[in-house]
Amino acid sequence: xxxxxxxxxxxxxIALSGEVDMYTSPELxxxxxxxxxxxxxxxxxxxxxxxxxxxxxxxxxxxxLKGIMSYNGKLKLVGIPDRIMEIFNFSKLDRVFxxxxxxxxxxNSLNSF
Numbered sequence: 001x002x003x004x005x006x007x008x009x010x011x012x013x014i015a016l017s018g019e020v021d022m023y024t025s026p027e028l029x030x031x032x033x034x035x036x037x038x039x040x041x042x043x044x045x046x047x048x049x050x051x052x053x054x055x056x057x058x059x060x061x062x063x064x065l066k067g068i069m070s071y072n073g074k075l076k077l078v079g080i081p082d083r084i085m086e087i088f089n090f091s092k093l094d095r096v097f098x099x100x101x102x103x104x105x106x107x108n109s110l111n112s113f
Contacts, residue, residue, distance in 0.1 A: 001021075012043050014035075014045045015049070018050070020052065020054070022054060028060050029060045036073070044078050046078050062093070
């Protein structure tokens with residue numbers, strides 16, 4: 001897995017590529033929880049380069065969502081490939097997470113109330 005933290009129009013974004021699994025999710029967890037401890041909101045996660053995710057990767061995002069919700073922050077998942085989206089759908093987590101097809105869609109969601 002490759003992980004890059006970038007700034008997208010003033011919003012922190014974690015861009016992921018490769019496999020998010022039991023070997024790589026501890027690094028992701030550490031970086032994401034560092035941002036959450038700083039009360040980052042909104043936090044975008046770009047999945048467009050993710051080729052695989054397992055239950056430990058999913059658990060990392062559930063933990064991150066719980067952490068960010070503790071201060072009413074927003075976690076927005078962006079650009080999820082179909083094969084990864086199937087896992088979120090199957091586990092019904094598509095009803096829990098805010099998911100967007102593109103970064104622009106996620107940015108637009110910030111302006112609509």
